[in-house]
Amino acid sequence: MSETSxxxxxxxxxxxxxxxxxxxxxxxxSWALMGFALILPIFIIAxxxxxxxxxxxxxxxxxxxxxxxxxxFNEGWTGEMEFTPQYLSIILRTILLxxxxxxxxxxxxxxxxxxxxxxxxxxxxxxxxxVTLPFWMSMILRVYAWMIILGKDGPLPRFLxxxxxxxxxxxxxxxxxxxxxxxxxxxxxMVLPVFASIEKLDGPLIEAAHDLYGNRWTTLxxxxxxxxxxxxxxxxxxxxxxxxxxxxxxxxxxxxxxMMMGSLIQLQFGxxxxxxxxxxxxxxxxIVVMLVLIAVALRSARKEAEA
Amino acid sequence: MSKHHDVKRYPGLGLISIAFFVYxxxxxxxxxxxxxxxxxxxSVWTEFSFKWYASALQNDxxxxxxxxxxxxxxxxxxxxxxxxxxxxxSIIRGRNVRFRKLSETVVNLxxxxxxxxxxxxxxxxxxxxxxxxxxxxxVIAHSAFCTPxxxxxxxxxxxxxxxxxxxxxxxxxxxRWTVFRRVTLPLIFPGLFSGAMxxxxxxxxxxxxxxxxxxxxxxxxxxxxxxxxxxxxxPELNAIATLLIIGSLILATVALSVAARGxxxxx
Numbered sequence: 001m002s003e004t005s006x007x008x009x010x011x012x013x014x015x016x017x018x019x020x021x022x023x024x025x026x027x028x029x030s031w032a033l034m035g036f037a038l039i040l041p042i043f044i045i046a047x048x049x050x051x052x053x054x055x056x057x058x059x060x061x062x063x064x065x066x067x068x069x070x071x072x073f074n075e076g077w078t079g080e081m082e083f084t085p086q087y088l089s090i091i092l093r094t095i096l097l098x099x100x101x102x103x104x105x106x107x108x109x110x111x112x113x114x115x116x117x118x119x120x121x122x123x124x125x126x127x128x129x130x131v132t133l134p135f136w137m138s139m140i141l142r143v144y145a146w147m148i149i150l151g152k153d154g155p156l157p158r159f160l161x162x163x164x165x166x167x168x169x170x171x172x173x174x175x176x177x178x179x180x181x182x183x184x185x186x187x188x189x190m191v192l193p194v195f196a197s198i199e200k201l202d203g204p205l206i207e208a209a210h211d212l213y214g215n216r217w218t219t220l221x222x223x224x225x226x227x228x229x230x231x232x233x234x235x236x237x238x239x240x241x242x243x244x245x246x247x248x249x250x251x252x253x254x255x256x257x258x259m260m261m262g263s264l265i266q267l268q269f270g271x272x273x274x275x276x277x278x279x280x281x282x283x284x285x286x287i288v289v290m291l292v293l294i295a296v297a298l299r300s301a302r303k304e305a306e307a
Numbered sequence: 308m309s310k311h312h313d314v315k316r317y318p319g320l321g322l323i324s325i326a327f328f329v330y331x332x333x334x335x336x337x338x339x340x341x342x343x344x345x346x347x348x349x350s351v352w353t354e355f356s357f358k359w360y361a362s363a364l365q366n367d368x369x370x371x372x373x374x375x376x377x378x379x380x381x382x383x384x385x386x387x388x389x390x391x392x393x394x395x396x397s398i399i400r401g402r403n404v405r406f407r408k409l410s411e412t413v414v415n416l417x418x419x420x421x422x423x424x425x426x427x428x429x430x431x432x433x434x435x436x437x438x439x440x441x442x443x444x445x446v447i448a449h450s451a452f453c454t455p456x457x458x459x460x461x462x463x464x465x466x467x468x469x470x471x472x473x474x475x476x477x478x479x480x481x482x483r484w485t486v487f488r489r490v491t492l493p494l495i496f497p498g499l500f501s502g503a504m505x506x507x508x509x510x511x512x513x514x515x516x517x518x519x520x521x522x523x524x525x526x527x528x529x530x531x532x533x534x535x536x537x538x539x540x541x542p543e544l545n546a547i548a549t550l551l552i553i554g555s556l557i558l559a560t561v562a563l564s565v566a567a568r569g570x571x572x573x574x
Binding site: 151 | 316317319320321323324327328330331332333334335337338341386389390391393394396397398400401402404410413414416417419420421422423424425427428429430431432435447448450451454505508511512514515518519529532533536540544545548551552555556558559560562563564567
């Protein structure tokens with residue numbers, strides 16, 4: 001910054017004066033687009049979540065917490081409130097499935113990332129590329145592939161028939177099928193950040209751990225995993241957040257009955273059924289996501305303060 | 308050092324990793340394999356045939372969905388890449404920019420929220436503002452969520468690039484515009500190119516938002532595929548899926564290898 005002011009030519013000074021406003025001009029379009037298409041609409045969702053349900057779908061402005069109340073209670077014929085865990089169980093199932101997905105991705109990603117990190121240069125880039133590639137395939141096709149594999153007379157049920165499973169069986173339409181598709185669609189998002197932090201691991205440090213009589217398990221637990229924690233944390237966020245909002249997996253694999261928050265929101269808006277209730281669920285989903293992001297940010301801030 | 312005494316080696320990882328890659332690619336291979344099955348029932352193999360590809364290519368609804376998807380993806384890519392380029396230049400190269408961190412978060416905002424929330428948000432917005440044109444709705448929403456995918460590679464490229472070239476050009480009395488056109492732009496081209504390709508792929512692949520916003524004349528390819536899946540698996544669907552898998556494969560390979568080469572050169 002002082003370089004330009006040391007430059008005695010007038011031309012640079014003119015450029016410098018002009019340059020001051022340019023960055024803001026460059027940022028204006030992204031602020032405008034995100035402001036209009038994202039930030040403003042999020043406030044609108046908040047407003048709609050407390051609006052009054054319209055008689056013919058849609059909504060009328062107002063202040064009414066029935067969208068949120070409906071998550072926990074069901075209104076009876078005479079207006080009495082009855083606790084119904086129907087939607088609460090969908091919320092809890094969503095959090096549970098997203099957590100299990102994250103955990104399974106993690107269990108699979110750590111050994112794979114470690115193995116890739118120890119391959120020679122060229123092969124390493126190729127393997128990283130192979131991990132990334134399926135992520136760029138259409139999400140709906142990746143879920144569809146699992147519908148074929150687990151569906152009636154699909155390859156996996158056929159394979160199990162060899163071991164005495166009943167014929168004509170389907171493995172679809174349950175939480176396990178949803179989980180299979182979720183792990184499959186999100187796993188690249190876990191492998192890549194974990195790989196990035198394992199690759200930075202200090203080799204001599206691992207050797208030192210062994211010289212101090214730490215066996216492989218101890219070294220993994222006390223040296224490798226703590227040092228790769230940042231990569232694991234960012235991978236966990238990258239998997240957990242979209243998994244919380246999964247729509248296609250519960251709709252296609254869970255078969256409509258095993259809903260998650262994403263498919264519940266989709267249902268409320270897709271059919272134009274109940275916008276305030278859908279918006280209330282969307283707000284709940286957003287709050288869960290925010291809580292996760294804030295918790296992780298606080299944790300890493302504390303870690304940094306300690307270090 | 309013999310393999311056995313290499314302390315960094317954990318036995319069994321190779322096996323797990325090979326199983327992982329098999330797991331990653333088998334589902335796609337199954338779809339591709341089944342698309343060549345002559346039998347109308349997907350899971351009963353009779354003989355090898357190309358006939359489902361022929362029938363897919365003659366499917367008018369499919370072609371119209373493809374046209375919608377390509378149009379939306381093309382416009383959204385141009386818009387998102389332009390906005391991302393301007394934002395990246397301002398954030399990385401701009402001097403004394405206030406709200407730098409905040410601006411970066413705003414550009415990446417679509418990555419921080421589940422897509423279904425964004426889909427619902429834009430649906431309500433358009434119904435309130437009264438946007439009727441289905442194409443316009445899709446283009447605005449797609450431009451928004453494609454922007455971070457275009458932004459990240461451009462940002463990475465700009466950040467890894469030394470200022471020396473631009474300063475040398477300025478010292479040789481090149482105008483700001485000339486410096487940008489003749490020096491900066493060619494240097495960041497790999498990032499720009501892969502960012503644009505990735506934005507295009509993300510737009511082509513999107514289901515959640517497009518489904519929420521879709522109306523009569525604006526069915527995109529994934530939304531059309533979803534309607535086919537709802538009817539049931541079919542060999543024609545497998546043929547369509549295979550064509551799309553191969554298309555994405557080519558685009559992603561080109562985009563990622565350009566990005567990787569760019570990163571190597573930049574160092």
